[in-house]
Amino acid sequence: xxxxxxxxxxxxxQDFVDIYDKTWTWLSNFWVNAKTFENDPEGYFVYRKxxxxxxNFTPVIDQFESIFSSFFLVYSNRNFPANQNLDYFYSxxxxxxxxxxxxxxxxxxxxxxxxxxxxxxxxxxxxxxFNLYHKSANKRRIKEIMPVLQKYxxxxxxxxxxxxxxxxxxxTSSTMFNAPRRDCxxxxxxxxxxxxxxxxxxxxxxxxxxxxxxxQYKRAYFSLKTRINNFMWDSSTGFYHDLNKExxxxxxxxxxGFWPLLAEIPNADKADALIDHLSNPTTxxxxxxxxxxxxxxxxxxxDGEGFNGxxxxxxxxxxxxxxxxxxxxxxxRECSIRHLYFILEGLQPADGKKGDMYEAYKPCKxxxxxxxxxxxxxxxxxxxxxxLSTIALMIENVIGLSISxxxxxxxxxxxxxxxxxxxxxSLKRNLITILSNxxxxxxxxxxxxxxxxxxxxxxxNQKKKTLPIPSGKCSMLIDKL
Numbered sequence: 001x002x003x004x005x006x007x008x009x010x011x012x013x014q015d016f017v018d019i020y021d022k023t024w025t026w027l028s029n030f031w032v033n034a035k036t037f038e039n040d041p042e043g044y045f046v047y048r049k050x051x052x053x054x055x056n057f058t059p060v061i062d063q064f065e066s067i068f069s070s071f072f073l074v075y076s077n078r079n080f081p082a083n084q085n086l087d088y089f090y091s092x093x094x095x096x097x098x099x100x101x102x103x104x105x106x107x108x109x110x111x112x113x114x115x116x117x118x119x120x121x122x123x124x125x126x127x128x129x130f131n132l133y134h135k136s137a138n139k140r141r142i143k144e145i146m147p148v149l150q151k152y153x154x155x156x157x158x159x160x161x162x163x164x165x166x167x168x169x170x171x172t173s174s175t176m177f178n179a180p181r182r183d184c185x186x187x188x189x190x191x192x193x194x195x196x197x198x199x200x201x202x203x204x205x206x207x208x209x210x211x212x213x214x215x216q217y218k219r220a221y222f223s224l225k226t227r228i229n230n231f232m233w234d235s236s237t238g239f240y241h242d243l244n245k246e247x248x249x250x251x252x253x254x255x256x257g258f259w260p261l262l263a264e265i266p267n268a269d270k271a272d273a274l275i276d277h278l279s280n281p282t283t284x285x286x287x288x289x290x291x292x293x294x295x296x297x298x299x300x301x302x303d304g305e306g307f308n309g310x311x312x313x314x315x316x317x318x319x320x321x322x323x324x325x326x327x328x329x330x331x332x333r334e335c336s337i338r339h340l341y342f343i344l345e346g347l348q349p350a351d352g353k354k355g356d357m358y359e360a361y362k363p364c365k366x367x368x369x370x371x372x373x374x375x376x377x378x379x380x381x382x383x384x385x386x387x388l389s390t391i392a393l394m395i396e397n398v399i400g401l402s403i404s405x406x407x408x409x410x411x412x413x414x415x416x417x418x419x420x421x422x423x424x425x426s427l428k429r430n431l432i433t434i435l436s437n438x439x440x441x442x443x444x445x446x447x448x449x450x451x452x453x454x455x456x457x458x459x460x461n462q463k464k465k466t467l468p469i470p471s472g473k474c475s476m477l478i479d480k481l
């Protein structure tokens with residue numbers, strides 16, 4: 001492990017701070033050297049059982065895990081390389097542009113299944129790269145990987161795009177292995193993910209100042225957006241649905257129907273109807289937000305049963321980032337906190353039994369989810385996606401910080417005044433500290449930085465101000481803003 005410390009967080013609930021710290025501590029056990037398979041922080045981030053790991057285990061590098069985990073690894077102060085797994089996938093690109101969803105790290109061979117023979121995963125590389133760029137400001141990387149991403153998008157188009165402009169991949173490409181999505185031919189999640197990727201390919205083209213590239217993918221994005229709204233939106237349910245081969249909407253409401261939020265596909269009215277489901281206890285507003293299947297479905301199970309109702313941190317992250325697109329910061333924060341309390345309960349059960357962090361949780365009560373056909377389910381200490389909750393949501397939605405290195409900006413959305421903040425977060429070669437404290441002079445924000453940046457503070461949606469923060473220490477009184 002490098003000697004750089006992880007950024008420290010401050011929050012009034014010490015349990016949240018502890019679970020954040022514990023995630024960083026545990027992470028080092030999941031980095032594996034591709035040749036020796038020993039722990040190596042410069043290796044690859046792969047899952048292995050935390051207790052009694054089998055020495056003969058097959059190290060699997062997974063596209064879904066690798067893309068999503070990059071969103072919290074960017075906060076490791078470079079102790080863990082957030083791009084390492086992504087670069088492995090790019091190195092495996094085939095002549096036709098294909099990048100498969102899983103590889104055996106030991107042999108380098110593709111892992112496929114009968115229901116997904118081409119090994120297609122959710123196409124979200126550009127989304128991850130756009131986020132990496134804003135946390136690293138590495139424009140050269142964008143230039144180097146752009147040909148890989150373009151070739152990959154061409155492969156997806158050539159393999160799965162249908163004459164109607166929608167995509168028809170295997171339903172399991174989204175990882176929702178046992179979801180009740182019978183007859184699904186055009187999955188709403190995959191099509192929305194393609195729209196997300198096209199939007200971010202266009203944004204990466206803008207970063208490179210390549211107008212032709214930007215326009216090409218912007219046009220593809222708007223084409224998909226129109227089709228998803230026309231075919232998949234149902235005004236009577238206020239929801240986006242999968243389609244069968246005849247382009248008819250299927251009845252089930254699954255968590256896949258929220259991907260259009262992240263793709264900014266619904267207009268304001270559609271978004272309001274869709275977001276209402278997140279607070280509706282009869283659909284997706286269960287005690288532990290958010291179940292992977294609507295609670296009014298006949299297939300919904302309170303024990304989870306895989307994708308028949310379990311709560312998966314990666315899908316919660318997707319929804320909460322979608323809520324941000326529509327400025328629903330209060331709901332995003334409230335649901336993040338509720339979700340974290342359930343993760344915390346799973347780690348420290350009230351009955352005193354040994355707990356941990358899990359791949360999936362029950363939607364209506366505390367505890368890990370159940371899958372009757374698999375006693376190994378859910379995976380224990382599954383940090384590849386739980387870290388999204390305990391680190392990324394903690395920094396971005398509970399504390400409320402949004403950071404862009406190329407823009408030299410830090411936005412802080414504070415829904416209510418509390419003692420909280422972050423200390424010694426590394427932004428390239430600049431360590432920053434931002435803390436709010438109650439002092440004798442009132443609420444004060446204390447800041448420390450090695451370089452100038454621009455700080456936008458938004459308090460309770462009542463006060464919003466952008467200020468240049470000089471190098472060194474400074475503070476501001478909220479009452480004087």
